[in-house]
Amino acid sequence: MAKKIQAEKQRKPVKAQPSLAKRVGRARRVPHGSTHEDVYLRLKHAIMSARFVPGERLVVSKLAKTFGTSPMPIREALRRLVAEQALENSPNRGVQVPLMTANRLADLRRVRCQIEGLATEWAAAHITVEELDQLQAIQDRINSLVAAHITQDYLDLNMQFHFAMYRAARSPLLMPIIESLWLQAGPSLNAMRQTPYFGIGIDHHDENLKALRKGDGKAARAGLEREITEAADIILASLAGNDGNDQ
Structure with a gap:
């Protein structure tokens, strides 16, 4: 019920x-x-x-x-x-803002894992020390918000973290595609502000940072895909029974 x-x-x-x-x-x-x-x-x-x-x-x-x-x-x-x-x-x-269906969100998850995963993997080969420091600073702010259970600005900082990482891929062609995916998926991420889901996924940011510092693109991509999948599973659970096709 x-x-x-x-x-x-x-x-x-x-x-x-x-x-x-x-x-x-x-x-x-x-x-x-x-x-x-x-x-x-x-x-x-x-x-x-x-x-x-x-x-x-x-x-x-x-x-x-x-x-x-x-x-x-x-x-x-x-x-x-x-x-x-x-x-x-x-x-x-x-x-x-369009309502989300389970089928559409599942499709977004698959495409995001492929496109954003590729950007993350490429970022490992090009990211600079300054960019890594920027990512760490954003992550420190996210950790502070989660520790204090302050939901305001949490998802905004999460987006900043992801796009700072994707820009390090040095691919102008990928960025508009990723923006389009976030325009469609973004509103449903509101579920991540709710208890008990608030703060889920930040461990994957730490995984990404660790892998990026090592230049390990495969590991960075794997961490990103786990984060996207985990968030999508939470949102899909809230859409139980709403698995109709998009019109």
Whole structure:
């Protein structure tokens, strides 16, 4: 029964907390002509770092107020994100974060393991001491949040860790593909903020760091794949019974 209730919560639209302004940040003043790109990048980052939840509506008027812009840049950003499959435009609900199905999440897990695993393996051959120090600094901050059980910014730092590692692969072609995968998977990672799952996966970061310092690409990739699989298994458990095909 508890599992069924948990699955129902995942399927239904959820009002995310904290406030919209805190999640996307109030738009800073930007040079003339760049407001559209600024809004797009902020919304993109918020989706990738799980600051929105599956089923959540994105209302143009509320976003415009949050960013301090006219509705036009908001509509353009939402249009781009719909085209990138990060959002969907429903006839009845407008633009919203897509709900996740078990089949789709399982597919994302397989593809992420392959693509992000490859980036991690390549990173071992190219990463610098400075980049390793950057990863360690991010991981130290994550460990502090987990120890204090502070969920705010946890997933944002997790994303920072991963993308700092992937950039070390020195592959400009891989990065947009990985961003696309995170745009689709990010909102479902909200499950990782919940007890008893909060903090699961940080040991794999330590595995990655150890392997990267040794230049062991295979071991680094294996640790990354275990992290992705473990997180996906937790999310899939919350989607029990919702294994329909994507439309």
